Amino acid sequence: NAGVTQTPKFQVLKTGQSMTLQCAQDMNHEYMSWYRQDPGMGLRLIHYSVGAGITDQGEVPNGYNVSRSTTEDFPLRLLSAAPSQTSVYFCASSPGQISSGNTIYFGEGSWLTVV
Amino acid sequence: KQEVTQIPAALSVPEGENLVLNCSFTDSAIYNLQWFRQDPGKGLTSLLLIQSSQREQTSGRLNASLDKSSGRSTLYIAASQPGDSATYLCAVKDSNYQLIWGAGTKLIIKP
Numbered sequence: 001n002a003g004v005t006q007t008p009k010f011q012v013l014k015t016g017q018s019m020t021l022q023c024a025q026d027m028n029h030e031y032m033s034w035y036r037q038d039p040g041m042g043l044r045l046i047h048y049s050v051g052a053g054i055t056d057q058g059e060v061p062n063g064y065n066v067s068r069s070t071t072e073d074f075p076l077r078l079l080s081a082a083p084s085q086t087s088v089y090f091c092a093s094s095p096g097q098i099s100s101g102n103t104i105y106f107g108e109g110s111w112l113t114v115v
Numbered sequence: 116k117q118e119v120t121q122i123p124a125a126l127s128v129p130e131g132e133n134l135v136l137n138c139s140f141t142d143s144a145i146y147n148l149q150w151f152r153q154d155p156g157k158g159l160t161s162l163l164l165i166q167s168s169q170r171e172q173t174s175g176r177l178n179a180s181l182d183k184s185s186g187r188s189t190l191y192i193a194a195s196q197p198g199d200s201a202t203y204l205c206a207v208k209d210s211n212y213q214l215i216w217g218a219g220t221k222l223i224i225k226p
Binding site for chain 1: 119124149156157158159160161164204206213214215216217218219
């Protein structure tokens, strides 16, 4: 009954450090995505993937990399952390592209602070 | 560029009241609109999805309406309960097949 699992839940980074947020889903979903949520703003799409081996940029991709080597996993890499990347990060998955109206499932979020 | 607005940012009502949450969007060319619930420290849960050709969707005490021409959607919650306390977000699927999100309305139901 796992659904979408994100790790770590909390992380503090120093400016310039790199790290990877992990995301795994056990529902065999093709579509996966990463969002960031900042106070007073809606979720913003960072990167997304429509299947293994296929990724694309969202609205705010700068400073982040992704890869999709398997259907299950979609890690998000911060290359050189900056204070502007302090945010809550959500991973999401759905059976198909959201255009088809499929239900989207979210992980519980990763709280990242960059000092 | 599509923009989604939710007003008010926060709402507090006594238990048992019926209430309406609002969502407005600037571009009527949408594929669908969804309402989500977010509990503190948790992810988002999809509540209702309305396709662009539909006017409303219902699930239990929740009813969501969509008026594309005016760029508005409402989420009606009947007989509110303390367990309904959460942040409610709406998101529209824009012409680029991406979800554009509102900032949410934080709802507090007072016992």
